[in-house]
Amino acid sequence: MFWVLASAYLATSLSETIPCTDKPSCIEFLKDWQNHRSDSGKPRAVWAWTHLGAAGGGLLHSDEWYSQTDCFVEALKLNISNADAWSHLGVALQGTFGVASLHRKSYNASDCFVEAVKLNQTNPRAWSHLGTVGGGWVNSKWHSQMDCYIKSLEDSDDADTWVNLGTAGGGKVKEKRYSPRECYEKALWLNNESSTVWYNLGNDGGGMVRGEDVSNCSCYLRSLNLDPKFPHAWLKVGKCGGGKVTGACDGRKCSRKHCYERAAEIHPRFGEAWEALGGVGGGEVHGVKYTSEDCKSKAQALLAREEAEGWYGFGVAGGVRQSNGVHYSKEECFKKAEERFDKELYAGVSHLSIHSAQAFRVIAGALLDRGSPGHRKFQAFMRAVFHACHPASQLCLVEEARQDDFADMLSRHIYVGNHPAPLETIQAVLIGAVSHNVAACHAVQQACRAR
Structure with missing residues (x-):
């Protein structure tokens, strides 16, 4: 499994004085904005709403709670051409498969990123965001996930986007073809302190980083030492036979079983971790002992659920075009999700x-x-x-x-x-x-x- 990164940044520029600099000051500005809107102007309110959303939302009055999504929608009601607000709204919706209503029209994450790109087709961050949802139609032209990352990298040498291009299979940037491994190497050249980049390079078999040839297992270990709460890295280190992890196992080499137990403790619904733990005879997670059969049964149900959620998300987004070019409609995605739910239910009852x-x-x-x-x-x-x-x-x-x-x-x-x-x-x-x-x-x- 590759770890794909997505985030949003504010890039709004105002010719006027910035109305607020943090969550409390934005809340105070917005509470009073209606009373002096003719003096403040819409751009300052758009700034405040967008920053409040980026800070997690807030309570404007005793009974008026605005979530992140609410804040970005309010910003867009004032200026539907604000690319930053569209990008932020897309990120807010992306993790929940949610939708937002604006001017009697509904938008999911993909729709929001498309709007952001339409407003500024030279914005590398907007293109990168669109890539994280599989690409989309911009001005009647389909842009694949790979196309989006390539367009982003034409204007910005961003480590996260190089990682995402690697997960999409690599591509041609500025007349040079990059394989997935070369994408990860490029990302680590830009930032060698990223746990997720080391993890992805390990998934591609390791590579040459700043003149050093690093094996896949060494990549996973470096990833884990940078982020000891990364369950996927614990799993991979376990599959490499274990290893020394800073602050773990009393300074000794952590065993395979310990690695799998830690992965399951950090992420209790991590099907692959339970599957691996079952393969070494079971183990103890959060003080509860599980037999090999217990672990394998949990793994079967959890892996089916992970697949189901993935297909369900594609369905909510309106369908998906995979890297091999095959397109699945939303109805086909929902059907695949239901098939995997059946598999999960069977796994849940088969050992009763x-x-x-x-x-x-x-x-x-x-x-x-x-x-x-x-x-x-x-x-x-x-x-x-x-x-x-x-x-x-x-x-x-x-x-x-x-x-x-x-x-x-x-x-x-x-x-x-x-x-x-x-x-x-x-x-x-x-x-x-x-x-x-x-x-x-x-x-x-x-x-x-x-x-």
């Missing part, structure tokens, strides 16, 4: 006890029976899962923590015979309830877009 069928019936009855204690909570849970209308809300595919808490509560209230229903069985039921309603979740989003 022989009495699981009875448990499923009891649990389903308890959740759907209007007279049962769990019914109202189940309704509230499902409403929360599908509450995707507000662009700042998390969508149904990122509700795992709430899902696990709800399953734990149910395990204390639902009985199969004289025994509490198994927690893993309840979790499997909830996976089915949520996962098999992808279409319903999508329908909610479509209804919101139509508003």
Whole structure:
């Protein structure tokens, strides 16, 4: 797995005095802006809204909370031609598969980056952002992910963009062809303190960095020492047989098992880490011991979920064109997501006890029976899962923590015979309830877009 970087920077320039310099001063300016808007002018308010959004949003009055997305939308309401606000809005939406409404039109992350590029086609950051969502149509011409990174690098020698070009397979920049490895080497020449760049170079087999030939395992170890909380680097160091990591294992070489345990502790839903831990006989994660079979079962379900979320995200974005040129429509993406949800559900129930069928019936009855204690909570849970209308809300595919808490509560209230229903069985039921309603979740989003 390659680690792709995306970020947004403010580049707004004002001929007038900057209205605010930090979150508190921007909030104070915006609270009073309506009272002196004729004196302040729109550009200063656009600046303030954009900076407040970049700072995470804020509370303007006792009952007026503005999220990041809200702030960027407010900036664009004042000036729809502000490229910085479009870029920031795209980044805010990118991580949640969200949408934002502006002048009765809905925009996802890809739409926002396209707007930013249209406004300034020589802005390297805007092109780089568009590349992170797979490219897009600009002035009736399709620009692939690789095209976007190449255009960005024509005007800026940016380390992050070189990394992204490497993940896209490399390309020709300023008449010179760069392989993925050469892209990572170029990025490290610009910044050799980046954990993610070392990681990506390791994925490409290592390379020559400032005259030093570095192996793939050495790259992973350097990545991990730069960022000891990077789960993917822990996994790779484990697959290299372990290694010495600053501040870990009492100064000794960390074993393969320890590396896999750390990866799973840092990122409990990291399917590859659980798969690797299962391959070495299981281990202990957050004080809980897992057998090899436990780990492999968790891995199968988690890997299917990762794939499903990826395809679901492509569907929300309107489809995807892969690096091999194959295009998948949004309907095809949603179909692939559902197929992987089926696989996840199967993995979740395949290792359950022989009495699981009875448990499923009891649990389903308890959740759907209007007279049962769990019914109202189940309704509230499902409403929360599908509450995707507000662009700042998390969508149904990122509700795992709430899902696990709800399953734990149910395990204390639902009985199969004289025994509490198994927690893993309840979790499997909830996976089915949520996962098999992808279409319903999508329908909610479509209804919101139509508003």
